[in-house]
Amino acid sequence: MDTPALCAHALGYRFAGPPPRQALDNISLSLPRGGLTALVGPDGAGKTTFLRLVAGLLQVQTGQLEVLGLDVARQPQAIQDKISYMPQRFGLYEDLSVQENLDLYADLHGIPAGQRQERFAHLLEMTDLGRFTHRPAGKLSGGMKQKLGLACTLVRSPELLLLDEPTVGVDPLSRRELWQIVDQLVARQQLTVLVSTAYMDEAEHCDQVFVLHEGQVLAAGSPASIARHAEGRCHVATPPAGIPARQLQAHLLDQSGRVVDALPQGGEVRYITQAQPQPNTPPDLGPGLASRPVPARLEDGFMVLLRARHPARPTPAPHPEEAPAPGAAPDAGPAIQVKDLVRRFGDFVAVDRTSFEVARGEIFGLLGPNGAGKTTTFRMLCGLLPASSGLARVAGMDLRRARAQTRERIGYVAQKFSLYANQSARENLEFFGGAYGLRGARLQARIAALGAQLDLDSFMDGPAGTLPGGVKQRLAMAAGLLHSPEILFLDEPTSGADPLARREFWRRITALAAAGTTIIITTHFMEEAEYCDRIVIQDAGRLLALGTPAQVRAQAGETPARRLSMEEAFIGIVEQGRGQKQESRP
Incomplete structure (x- = not known):
């Protein structure tokens, strides 16, 4: 022994x-x-x-x-x-x-x-x-x-x-x-x-x-x-009123050579500076921005070690092709409108009278425990599954009457890798581009642009099934973006991804949103809800919370004296909802 x-x-x-x-x-x-x-x-x-x-x-x-x-x-x-x-x-x-x-x-x-x-x-x-x-x-x-x-x-x-x-x-x-x-x-x-x-x-x-x-x-x-690799270098900054945490995060990461890593956290941004002569001294971030030092944790040390080999890159500029496709110009209405949406499988109610709206250009998070009805809701909004009852309008069109036309204006990245494993990455992109009506020079230009943007160039000719998990996720995203959709649906796209890959992923997502693409995402990484403009929390098909991340944390009991992480808020709201459901049973 x-x-x-x-x-x-x-x-x-x-x-x-x-x-x-x-x-x-x-x-x-x-x-x-x-x-x-x-x-x-x-x-x-x-x-x-x-x-x-x-x-x-x-x-x-x-x-x-x-x-x-x-x-x-x-x-x-x-x-x-x-x-x-x-x-x-x-x-x-x-x-x-x-x-x-x-x-x-x-x-x-x-x-x-x-x-x-x-x-x-x-x-x-x-x-x-x-x-x-x-x-x-x-x-x-x-x-x-x-x-x-x-x-x-x-x-x-x-x-x-x-x-x-x-x-x-x-x-x-x-x-x-x-x-x-x-x-x-x-x-x-x-x-x-x-x-x-x-x-x-x-x-x-x-x-x-x-x-x-x-x-x-x-x-x-x-x-x-x-964690000691980041000791004396960790700080938290509060964004000015009306500024999303993800925008402050991008600003910090663009501080060339000064900030190693930044991450939205509880309405603020946690960031790590380059090694300094005076530990715990935050850099001057500009007018109106103040920060405070915080103890280092394991993830901070992990990111310092990896960023020494993979430095953070500036916020990618929106690509002209990422704007909504011509002919699909935004109107005055919401990108998605859901009212009393229901989906039944026999006697089982997977989605129970869910209602919400998503504004154009918004990042909207759909959260909930396993079995909450998130993927079912996704599949209905993508036109892959008919609703049992209720209204679902996507890109201005009623899914009951125009499911095929709606699918032309949306992109979908499934929870599980669903491309052709035996085909190369390039062959997959050519196939899916053709399915969206892209041909010739325009298709090859889109493949080249997305290959560069998503760091796929060195993986284009190998079988897709043998690629590392993070590369598969980027390839699936490229397939969903080929036709420049108005709305992009992402079903747990970072499942199994490490912190470095998740940060790179969200840099791309925020750039897409800045270019006008509406993003609908599900995730089990609660920290990622902080990137969203608004979130919904579902459980057993019922809607439990809807609002900005700050509003949802407040619903869970956050006060100025008691800050909550999004994971703490999520667990609190779900447990409260289940308790109320239990009490209502005869």
Whole structure:
């Protein structure tokens, strides 16, 4: 038990391609037993490759890797008998019930019948799935599916648990519940857990953190030690009245050489300066702008490390082609008008009398827990799903009468990558451009412009299915923007993206909005709601809140003396809504 849970020395792994890619490059690290360790880093940093090597799913090419005192190269099966691995897309059988999935994984792992009843009872209590044992897995919400996946992973008692971004696509309430389960496992069973995550607040409560970048360990240590890279350089600025936080963020990032990173936060902007001779001394931001120093956190240190290699770029100027297409000039009405919108699936009401309007050029956020009806609302507004009742007008047209014409004036980026994996990025763009009626020189000009704007030029000729997650997201966005839509629908576009990728994404979105494009977005990253002009919070198909981020935080109980993050406001409003619904039941 004195040996480390995991020890890697000069570990390397290279994918043959095309093009060939060095996923891990001379990595050395060690994990003690009985703790919680996080792997963080940008897309393509090597996190998933490392976990798959530890799990014995890839063969070690160079270097050495020992897991639980065993050599992975020589004893892969012995290691797999002692560990459990939950990949990003866990293999639940959606036609089987919760109980049947547990039974299946118990069979696969050879769990004796005499041990199952007690083991299952513990897992169902821990995950709060005991009420749903007969429900098909495909009918569970996203958060419940993740909890079932974790339960199936734990049907045997492992010595090491590997979790590859277990909270991707999971709402804040379900994310909190999932981490309570993991914390319980570590505290009560002294389980060793290695988790990769895109959420810095998740990594912040781990015992140690490894920051990976381009296949190498960029930094390692406790969250506090990573945060020290930004010590004395973190500040919060309050925008003047009437100025959106995202506009102040762009202003700060355009302070060439002075500001390393900036992020909207609770109606203000948190930013990091370049290293200064006098710590905690904010720079002069100009007339009417004051700021105060704040302690550094893990995400600040993470961004300092990455910005040293990927400096923030100035706000991109709106491209002339990004303006709404000729012939689709804005009229005096709203971009979207929804009144008493209802969608039923049999007896199930997915969207229940929702009403809101979206102004032209607005960034509008649609938030809610898994199963709240967000994607259903999206699909109705995109003309992909008919409403059961109610009014939906998009780009000035009634979707009941002109769904095909409406789709010509909107762009849609789906929650899951939905382009052609075997075709190259360029071939995908040419296909979708042709579907929108673009041909010849104009199509090639749009592909060239979007390739440059979204940093896709070096990925144009490889199969789309082999691209890193962040590049896939940018390619899907390019496909949705080819025809210069008036309205762009983005369904959880940053799911699984690291903080660096999310910042770059929002720089592009704010530039599109500045050029006149209306943006409708769903997200589970509550910090991203701060980029929106207004947001809606839904739960179980019902509208719980509607207003600016400041108005929603006020509805959740924010006061000048008690500032709330958007995640705190979201959880408070949803829990309050569920409490009121429970009280109203006979």
